[in-house]
Amino acid sequence: MIKMSERLPAPWGTRIDRERTVEFSFAGRTYQGLHGDSIASAVAANGSYLLSRSFKYHRPRGPLSFAGQDANTLVHIPGKPNSLADLEPATDGMQVQPINVLGSLQRDWGSALGLFSRFLPVGFYYKAFFKPRGIWEYWAPIIRRMAGLSPLDLSYREPRTDKFYGFFDVVVIGAGRAGMEAALDAARQGERILLLDQNPEPGGSLNYSRRDAAGLAARELAQQLAAQVAAEPGIELLTGATCTGWFADHWLSVIYRSQLHKIRTGRTVLAVGTLQQPVIFRNNDLPGIMLCSAAQRLLHYYGIAPGQRAVIVTADNEGYACALDLLDAGVQVEALVDLREQPATGEVATEVQRRQVRVLQGQTVWEAQADSSHRIAQVEVRPLVGESVSQHAGETLRCDVLCMSGGQMPAWQLACMAGAKLEYQEDQARFQLTQLPDGMQVSGSAANASGKDWGATHPWPIFPHPRGKEFVDFDEDLQIDDIVNATREGYDHIQLVKRFSTVGMGPSQGRHSALATARLVARATHRSIAETGITTARPPASAETLGQLAGRRFYPTRYSNMHQRHIAAGATLLQAGAWYRPAYYGPERETAINAEITNVRNNAGVIDVSTLGGLEIRGADAAEFLNRIYTFAFVKQEVGRCRYALMTNEAGVVIDDGVACRLAVDHYYVTATTTGVDRVFQTMLKWNTQWQLDVDIANVTTAWAAVNIAGPRSRDILAQLCPELPLEQEAFPYMGARVAQVAGIPARILRVGFVGELGYEIHVPQHCGEALWDAITDLGVSPFGVEAQRVLRLEKGHVIIGQDTDAMSTPQQIQMGWAVSRKKAFFVGDRSLRELEAQGVGRCLVGFVLPGGESQLPAESHLVVNGEQMVGRVTSCAYSPTLQRGIGLAYVSPALAEPGTSITIKLTGGERLNAQVVNTPFYDADNNRQDI
């Protein structure tokens, strides 16, 4: 086991608990850390920065930011692939593996690829691997295996998590100085505020950066502000919470404790700070090279001295504050290399001079070199001549850590998602957020306004080396030449540079590469940095998992009020939209279905039709409304009568059907198909928004339960349930409707049917469904399911909308021209139908029968062919126990539609079957069983 080295005494190490150790394994070795450590800090405490290998060249990599902003720290933890080692807390027993490793983390044979980098230029895969034709299919899997980061655990199952909703006047993102001050200001106005920070504690950079010579001011201010925030009841502070996205109208996604919180706010204050940028020189990616802020985080959060001998390279004043922190922690500062010619001013810089740090003004690190453990061992420093580096060999400085500050980039992602723009300020060598949307404010250092004294920033911290390996994008292993060459090849728009070179496309989404890329592209294409810009910011600003976004997953199920009765009766269920319906009752499918059919034809059966859509249309214009929305005529429909209601869309295509039952002059109860009702309801609302008729439309599907009693005995059965109600043919004719009590339950009774027998549809309030079912079945009536109903309706020649119709079916094609009124002024689809009729019907839905004794049945959707030509397809097909042969419906060309015509059905695999076109209904064509 590797023992950790001594930590620095308090007040260093604000996050760690020195009394509690943790042990975990990384890359096969056991490490000891302290409670509060991240994986990366615990590894660093053991003297190592090596965490991963890079994507393309397998170069050794260590933490750049110690803040979860770079991809160098990606590691694999079971169940948490692609974890950021500098964010993920180290816990006891954790098994951590490095990624992108071929061989071992220390000795990775993939790093040989680096030697061949000139043969793997930017976009190399576009230029090779395709000759001879088809060879890419061999290369692709090899390249795929090299790509990818962590493996995914296929057995992983996540517990379903809830999502949370919050509503605030103001959300302040970032609880650093600017964020806390903004929150306190808003609280004084009496607003309700949510103050978020992704760190475990409020304070932001005050907790690790340095503002003064003594190094006390920042911490004191943090404590002061945090105390005020805590005392303010209007502020809800959430630490460890990451805002991952800004969506229209201030709708924020926040990940807190691994759960998605969705927050609506009146306004958003972004106090998200800046992203310190790297300096770009040869081998700027060696483990031990990190941002100044990273070194300061190590010191202040974890009490870890980043090394023993440090070199600092800086383009602004941040390097000076870092130098003082390192000195205070007992680290020897070999030199502070300042790119700028002008010496820094201010309290901190003066203190650096006072402590006799060697400041190399107007110089840069030209190249870094590693020792055998891959850690930085020395740097070569050279003077700058303007923005170029001197040709002459410079001084070599030994060091085990290099801290860099290449300038600042406002954390732009959330603002730009909201439509803000980045404008480049040449004088400050910084991007500035502008054109903020209404209700958004940027404050603090993200707005280039803060207590920080960056001084003048060197505008060009980019130093090409003849031998390359100056990394612009660590995620994607892209060097200066890769970016420049992309523009030379003509991929010169910043978006094309990104797409061709993949710069900024890795997990860190350009946090440390966007600025340098903009600079390089601008120069290579002779445009300004402002014109060049950066690529589009898109959510998420920080990674969120699919599990967090999915949450519980809302796929609701609907059961009718009689559901438990079906289960008790041994029903097998099938899905119908959101509902489950009984397919048939009994253990054996065919037997059950046939028995149910026979029972309906000879006796009477009951089916649960609660899933049918139900719509209440009320108001003075109710009849007019139906007249417009359905094809039939409704104005003259008498109260107490039902009419078939067929709906077409503007193209004249059939989209739904049902029964419209007139309960009063100004009140219709209309049924719709189970899966169609939501769309029908929506369509009705949409049209009436335009028509402005005096109607109220309500979707009451789930307010009513319903059954259909069908069969020759159904009148007798109903008579027993409602002895008061006259049921004779004259008193309650076919297509009549009554409001009455059934078994003491208030009900709407519709004398309609789908199966071709005498029948009654009984609708009762939803909660009475079970009682109705019991009352009927107690009389000895057996239930039948959807499968039997499908056969029964087919025998009667009724179509099922959606099964026997498709996106082109017109009423004429399905032989329902009778359901279209030609006398009314208008209905949706009217004009199209007239046009289509003038052209003649292109295909017809016809009935067909198979020869008696033919045991093979075509499946629904098998093609009807005429020679090699497709002329139609089967839409419904079943064996009819009543007719004792296979029957079905099929679309055929008009030439084949005459009864008696022989048609050919092509089965899967090519076998052909002959059938004969017949008139429908197949059963009881004269309605002698239904209308009696």
Next chain:
Amino acid sequence: MPLSLLRRGLQKKEHLKHQFSVNRSLKKHYDVVIIGAGGHGLATAYYLSRYHGISNIAVLEKSYMGGGNTARNTAVIRSNYLTEEGVSFYRESLKLYKNLSNEFDYNIMYENRGQLTLAHNDAAIRSFRWRAEVNQHLGVKSELVDRQTISELAPQLNLDEEVRYPIMAGLWHADGATARHDAVAWGYARGACSRGVELHQLTEVQAVQVSSGTAREVHTNRGKISCGCVVQAVAGNSSVVAAMAGIRLPIHSYPLQAMVTQPYKPLLNPHLSSPQLHVYTHQTSRGEFVIGGGSDPYPLYNTRSTLDMKESLAAGIVELLPFLAQAKILRQWAGTTDMTPDYSPIMGLSPVDNYYLDAGWGTWGFKATPISGKCMAELVATGRVPDLIKPFELDRFYRFQQVNEAGATAASH
């Protein structure tokens, strides 16, 4: 290592050649003005210049080439459509795609991974059988497969029967493929530019001057140009641009959201799609899972991201592939889909004599790129509408002869 890389590696960098037309001023006249430098516009220019000897062409692009829906689609190539017209058209596109890298001398990374569309109810099975039968009849590899076969094709799928929408069957399209979408646009652009076509990026068309039923001039932010004819290929903005020429298109434009995870080691080969769960995915050669699904429910010319659609895509994909719950989302984006009433494109002649339409590409534009370019080029060069695109003419909406692909498009790109 392939020889071509060795050769290139030994070249000096000065030899890097600009692949496209270098910035230059607009000429006064072009024989053909193509509005839109997406895949379709560039392909049209390519086929015109390579096979029809027409190269006095300007391709005008308001932003950067291939930056519209060419850049925003999920790179799915398939031909398992429903109508005879659709299947025949996309079948030809797929044939062109297979040879495109070698046609270009530029690797578009065409990978024949196969596509599996999942059925979770009886209605879907019926609809898939219909597609399979039509496809097979027309020589396209497509078959209805059972759960056993599904478990062999994509063992990662959750085939549990206790979930809300169990997988009951699938439509297996062995020809389904993917390719690098950007490379398709760039390949066409390189080929066209090397034959004299001028590509003008950051050149926005602001007006089209039509007189006596003929397009005379195209006005841009960089000046006016006169034109022999105009081809518009601006998916996502079709009705807006057509309106400049006085043409009204039956199109509603909807945003379509998509997202991609961070890279993970390869484990999923075919493209998977579930119309019921409104989600589809495949794993790219970089290891990322590209995830797409249904459109936003309202028309909009805006490609902003929405949270609710992202949540819905996540929920759907975790139902299908539960282990993806641990995967991290890298990026979310959106495109604009120009939806026609019958889910088929609008191609060919327009009411303006010399103004040709390549529009209405909904969610099926990328897979049609090569064949669209080829057909549009033939139309421009010969003045005759190729048979393959005859059924897709704008005129069909006036003739009530739609080509309905609704059954083969929803959430199964």
